[in-house]
Amino acid sequence: MASTENKDRIAEDVLALDVAHLTRKFGVRKALDDVTFQLEQHRFLSIFGPNGAGKTTLLRILATLTAPSQGSDVTVLGFDVVKDAFALREHIGLISHNPLLYPDLTAEENLRFFAQLYGITGADARIDELLDAVELTHRKLDIVRTFSRGMTQRLSLARTLLPRPELIFLDEPYSGLDPHASDILDALIDGIRDKHTFVMVSHDLERGLELCSHALILARGKVVLFEDKETLDSDLFRATYRETVGLGVS
Amino acid sequence: MSEKRNISSFDQFRAILHKDIVMELRTKEMLTSMGLYALLVLIIYYVALSQAGSAFEVERIAGGLLLLAIVFTSMLGLNRSLVHEKDQGCLEALLLSPVDRPVIFFGKAVGNLIFLILVQILIVPLFYFIFMSGSQVQSGPWWMLALALLVGSIGIAGVGTFLATMSVNTTGTDFILAIMFIPLVFPLLLVVVAALTAVITADAGYTQVYWTMLAAAAGYDVIMIAVAFALYEFIIGA
Secondary structure: OEOOEEEOOOOOOOEEEEEEEEEEEEEEEEEEHHHHHHHOOOEEEEEEOOOOHHHHHHHHHOOOOOOOOOEEEEEEEOOOOOOHHHHHOOEEEEOOOOOOOOOOHHHHHHHHHHHOOOOOHHHHHHHHHHHHHHHHHHHOOEEHHHOOOHHHHHHHHHHHHOOOOOEEEEEOOOOOHHHHHHHHHHHHHHHHHOOOOEEEEOOOOHHHHHHHOOEEEEOEEEEEEEEEHHHHHHHHHHHHHHHHHHHOOO | EEEEOOHHHHHHHHHHHHHHHHHHHHHHHHHHHHHHHHHHHHHHHOOOOOOOOOOOOOOHHHHHHHHHHHHHHHHHHHHHHHHHHHHHHHHHHHHHOOOOOHHHHHHHHHHHHHHHHHHHHHHHHHHHHHHHOOOOOOOOOOOHHHHHHHHHHHHHHHHHHHHHHHOOOOOHHHHHHHHHHHHHHHHHHHHHHHHHHHHHHOOHHOOOOOOOOOHHHHHHHHHHHHHHHHHHHHOOOO
């Protein structure tokens, strides 16, 4: 069953996200209702909205972790999120408020495990390079359970970057981070944002706006606002956000 | 620009299995709890049979007792095997990676099978020492007993891993496995108990009964593993 292949880079003219009429029902409740938007590659999309607005459901569908309801047409980096989910997974990564790491493995063992899942050749050099980038070389052989929250999140970032994903999903990545860990995360995102697409779900309006190239507000599963930051009226945006937070869950 | 990748389902299976074994050897969480629980079950058996008298032939029910101890013990460990994946969101990391879902099933199921066998290495000799050491019955060869236990364990690990995966994605994590496991493995229990009893009592013509029951158990394993293979992507939730 072994297969050797090249992980080809995505062509520049392919849309990072092409979401058309995306609906997701849980029973009779619509968590997402006819969501439509497009995003080019190498952009940073921040998704805002009140609790229960459908942000996490949207992120999970884009990351192939949840299937959309019938009638939806969603492609990520040119891959259909349902039909081409397996191929798409080679090109995406997720940084969550959950570390997505095994606490009883060492930092190196965690990265090596995921390197094997992604079939990364020359994993040793890549692991060392990433541990150095997140300033964890000195803790390489330590069990993750002994790490602080910030260190765990930095290692989580290394795990995400390991397979060189073109698109990175960020699900409240700054949640629980100390200032030093936040600075490292900022620096790492800054260092790679020209060559990557980011989609971040956040309640932190200021940081989300500062980082993004595009902003999207969801409320009751619908897109209330989707705008390029260049043309975004900051006051209007804040007013819309305050209004939607009041709308609550659908 | 492209990067060389060598994605192999077998390497992914090995990585999942190796990871589970390393973690278990480090924490000994499953092995300790399963081992201790198995000992407690044997103690309960001992108390229950203490007043049975010398005329009672324990060999007639030894196969059933032994398999029940293994089933009860396995339920404890199987539930844990997926819960630790879920706890830190590791299951999501697994699902996000380019791994075919059946590879995850086989990795987890083989890991569970190995832990189950390790526990059996502890409890089977102990069971014989406690309940069968004074027996006058000349049992069949030990490898036939081991083979029946192995075939039974394959089904238990396969069905148990499948149900444990189902249960971590629901709110009833603890009771789904407990309620659904016994009805699903009931046919397997019947035939493996018959095979075990045949080899333990070694009555005339026992080999024919043994191989017939073992073939039925192997057939059950193949069918249930094929079903789990086909449905795993659906039940794992992605």
